[in-house]
Amino acid sequence: MPVRGDADAVGYARLIEDRRVHGSLYTDHQVFVDEIDRIFRRGWIFVGHESEIPKTGDWVTRRLGGEPVIMLRAAEGGVHVLANRCAHRGTLLCWQDRGSGRKSFQCSYHGWVFGLDGKLRSLPGRSGFERPAGALDLARPGQVDAYRGFVFANQSGDAGPLEDHLGPGGRMLIDRAVEVSPVGRLALGAGWIGQRVASNWKMWPESDNDGYHLAIAHASLQKAVPGTQYEAALFSPELDNTSQARDHGRGHVELELRCGYDRELAWLGTTRDKVRDYAAALERAYGKEAADRILWDGPPHALIFPNLFLGEMNLAVIEPVGPGETIHYHTPLLLDGVDAAFNDRVLRQSEAAMGPASFFLPDDAVIAERMQQGLQVGRGSADGWIDLSRGAGRERCDAMGRVGHVSDETTNRGFWRHYRSVMTARA
Numbered sequence: 001m002p003v004r005g006d007a008d009a010v011g012y013a014r015l016i017e018d019r020r021v022h023g024s025l026y027t028d029h030q031v032f033v034d035e036i037d038r039i040f041r042r043g044w045i046f047v048g049h050e051s052e053i054p055k056t057g058d059w060v061t062r063r064l065g066g067e068p069v070i071m072l073r074a075a076e077g078g079v080h081v082l083a084n085r086c087a088h089r090g091t092l093l094c095w096q097d098r099g100s101g102r103k104s105f106q107c108s109y110h111g112w113v114f115g116l117d118g119k120l121r122s123l124p125g126r127s128g129f130e131r132p133a134g135a136l137d138l139a140r141p142g143q144v145d146a147y148r149g150f151v152f153a154n155q156s157g158d159a160g161p162l163e164d165h166l167g168p169g170g171r172m173l174i175d176r177a178v179e180v181s182p183v184g185r186l187a188l189g190a191g192w193i194g195q196r197v198a199s200n201w202k203m204w205p206e207s208d209n210d211g212y213h214l215a216i217a218h219a220s221l222q223k224a225v226p227g228t229q230y231e232a233a234l235f236s237p238e239l240d241n242t243s244q245a246r247d248h249g250r251g252h253v254e255l256e257l258r259c260g261y262d263r264e265l266a267w268l269g270t271t272r273d274k275v276r277d278y279a280a281a282l283e284r285a286y287g288k289e290a291a292d293r294i295l296w297d298g299p300p301h302a303l304i305f306p307n308l309f310l311g312e313m314n315l316a317v318i319e320p321v322g323p324g325e326t327i328h329y330h331t332p333l334l335l336d337g338v339d340a341a342f343n344d345r346v347l348r349q350s351e352a353a354m355g356p357a358s359f360f361l362p363d364d365a366v367i368a369e370r371m372q373q374g375l376q377v378g379r380g381s382a383d384g385w386i387d388l389s390r391g392a393g394r395e396r397c398d399a400m401g402r403v404g405h406v407s408d409e410t411t412n413r414g415f416w417r418h419y420r421s422v423m424t425a426r427a
């Protein structure tokens with residue numbers, strides 16, 4: 001565990017400038033230890049979505065601040081996040097990704113049984129124990145809260161209100177993902193594909209929101225599938241392109257592709273006549289003007305700091321494992337209130353973008369691993385700096401925050417600005 005008050009030992013304020021950061025921040029072991037404490041234990045972290053556990057006794061396993069947790073649907077209908085660690089000797093209670101129909105969790109070692117509320121229900125040979133019953137229950141994170149079905153938690157309990165962490169920018173981004181459903185509900189029950197990558201976790205929020213690399217690192221997409229939504233929004237010549245890079249504050253950043261789309265439903269690779277029922281359902285739910293806007297905009301392409309990527313028709317989650325090891329999970333953004341054919345279309349879109357043989361994730365994984373190899377530089381190395389200056393001189397502010405051209409590093413600077421404030425304030 002890190003020693004509190006050791007911020008100056010690393011010197012984050014010195015290693016993170018407005019237009020460049022030091023490469024050792026991706027590779028230094030002490031930096032990783034500090035991040036797990038200051039960002040992943042003491043800050044709000046996305047854990048899962050309520051739609052993954054629709055019925056009492058449904059559960060999924062996750063990691064929170066490096067520790068294993070269970071997110072489950074309790075008997076009274078609420079969502080609990082519990083330590084996935086037996087209160088006796090620490091054995092993992094659930095070792096699979098998910099399951100259903102549980103009334104309790106029984107430890108496989110000595111047979112202690114815990115209810116869906118985490119309370120110890122029974123144990124073999126109780127008479128030998130002297131501790132009060134409450135001390136034998138499963139541990140819980142310090143804070144758990146949800147916004148529109150997105151469940152967040154933190155281990156420390158002193159992260160402040162979730163509403164403050166999300167801010168107006170984070171809430172607006174989640175609202176835009178949810179309103180793509182005509183009933184305002186996502187159905188994220190397809191499961192997650194996890195890919196282990198030999199890179200630092202920060203390369204993912206950065207590259208997911210980097211509009212500069214698309215035409216180079218993902219050139220095969222443009223060649224193989226001309227006419228995608230990215231053609232106008234990302235691949236078109238710089239000065240023709242009206243898409244934007246946004247910093248919404250608090251580390252939440254966005255590639256705002258909607259202003260660069262050249263047609264409605266570009267984000268789903270289809271046209272209104274092919275999804276008439278969907279368009280009509282949106283209109284019934286939200287009115288014609290809002291429905292027309294949603295059909296044009298689609299869901300956002302944005303990071304909710306630090307670990308949730310709203311990647312259009314995918315959701316992705318980053319799990320840091322070590323300074324040079326990360327697991328990237330993704331699931332399709334399936335919707336409630338649409339027919340099966342519509343969700344099949346979403347699934348195909350998801351496979352094409354982030355599946356193991358897709359157009360984005362394999363490219364990004366290779367680049368992230370090459371970056372990791374290139375950034376093996378010591379904290380004191382004078383030439384180990386990464387340039388993040390693109391577009392800094394033409395960035396401007398509007399009512400939503402800082403905004404730049406989609407290919408500018410406005411998003412990366414926004415990520416690092418918040419990172420620096422967290423890493424220095426929580427020292």
Ligand code: FES
Binds near residue numbers: 087089090108110
């Ligand atoms: S470790 Fe779980 S019952 Fe002993």
Ligand SMILES: [Fe+2]
Binds near residue numbers: 208213217218363364
């Ligand atoms: Fe990419």
